[in-house]
Amino acid sequence: xxxxxxxxxxxxxxxxxxxxxxxxxxxxxxxxxxxxxxxxxxxxxxxxxxxxxxxxxxxxxxxxxxxxxxxxxxxxxxxxxxxxxxxxxxxxxxxxxxxxxxxxxxxxxxxxxxxxxxxxxxxxxxxxxxxxxxxxxxxxxxxxxxxxxxxxxxxxxxxxxxxxxxxxxxxxxxxxxxxxxxxxxxxxxxxxxxxxxxxxxxxxxxxxxxxxxxxxxxxxxxxxxxxxxxxxxxxxxxxxxxxxxxxxxxxxxxxx
Ligand SMILES: NC(=O)c1ccc[n+]([C@@H]2O[C@H](COP(=O)([O-])OP(=O)(O)OC[C@H]3O[C@@H](n4cnc5c(N)ncnc54)[C@H](O)[C@@H]3O)[C@@H](O)[C@H]2O)c1
Numbered sequence: 424x425x426x427x428x429x430x431x432x433x434x435x436x437x438x439x440x441x442x443x444x445x446x447x448x449x450x451x452x453x454x455x456x457x458x459x460x461x462x463x464x465x466x467x468x469x470x471x472x473x474x475x476x477x478x479x480x481x482x483x484x485x486x487x488x489x490x491x492x493x494x495x496x497x498x499x500x501x502x503x504x505x506x507x508x509x510x511x512x513x514x515x516x517x518x519x520x521x522x523x524x525x526x527x528x529x530x531x532x533x534x535x536x537x538x539x540x541x542x543x544x545x546x547x548x549x550x551x552x553x554x555x556x557x558x559x560x561x562x563x564x565x566x567x568x569x570x571x572x573x574x575x576x577x578x579x580x581x582x583x584x585x586x587x588x589x590x591x592x593x594x595x596x597x598x599x600x601x602x603x604x605x606x607x608x609x610x611x612x613x614x615x616x617x618x619x620x621x622x623x624x625x626x627x628x629x630x631x632x633x634x635x636x637x638x639x640x641x642x643x644x645x646x647x648x649x650x651x652x653x654x655x656x657x658x659x660x661x662x663x664x665x666x667x668x669x670x671x672x673x674x675x676x677x678x679x
Contacts (some may be wrong), residue, residue, distance in 0.1 A: 562605025
């Protein structure tokens, strides 16, 4: 793989959902550092913070507060992107949530629906509005955020695991539907990254951090930017023959 250039995304517009924190915020900043104008989307108003960080470093970004489960809100956020920047080249559909552990028979129905809604229907709704705009612009790249939990089961996390497995099926289907028209669609499967989602669990059970280091053969968990790098590579021209893939970015977790 050749090294990226700092202007790799010059002239391009990148949209990132769940960009208020963690992997999404890291991806938004990296896109901007490499020349993209960035559309930051999040249900949390602190997405403004990501925009301020990008602007204070000399980049261009806008924020849309939107719930990815709300079709109209997603449509407006994508329209806002087009109004501000005139095109859409890259999308990283990354918003996600975690939930307390419950085995299948004990999982509250609400938790099941919420997990499937945010992480599977949310990705579907985003692509539903992103793909037509990319086709109008002559093509684009979409990366959907799955997980190591898209490849193996995790006790207590049925909604999360099922939604992430679903993201891979959705990604492959969309990829074969639109690849010949210039929209390249892939997924990434991150291992554990040091984000709010993980910090909150570690805060409750500090000994879990050692266990997480041990579970990743590389000997540690990831920094959010290490996961974001994979999403950016898939959006770059350097991944021009990669389509319908599930790129594992996990320090060897699922290989073990
Ligand atoms: N951190 C990890 O170890 C890890 C591992 C594998 C996969 N992932 C996946 O990476 C993605 C990002 O996770 P993270 O760890 O950066 O978490 P995070 O909690 O730091 O960030 C998630 C972001 O998504 C936003 N969000 C949640 N629900 C939303 C909704 N309905 N609409 C719009 N935005 C919403 C949150 O406000 C937050 O800013 C998720 O899809 C997660 O499942 C994370």
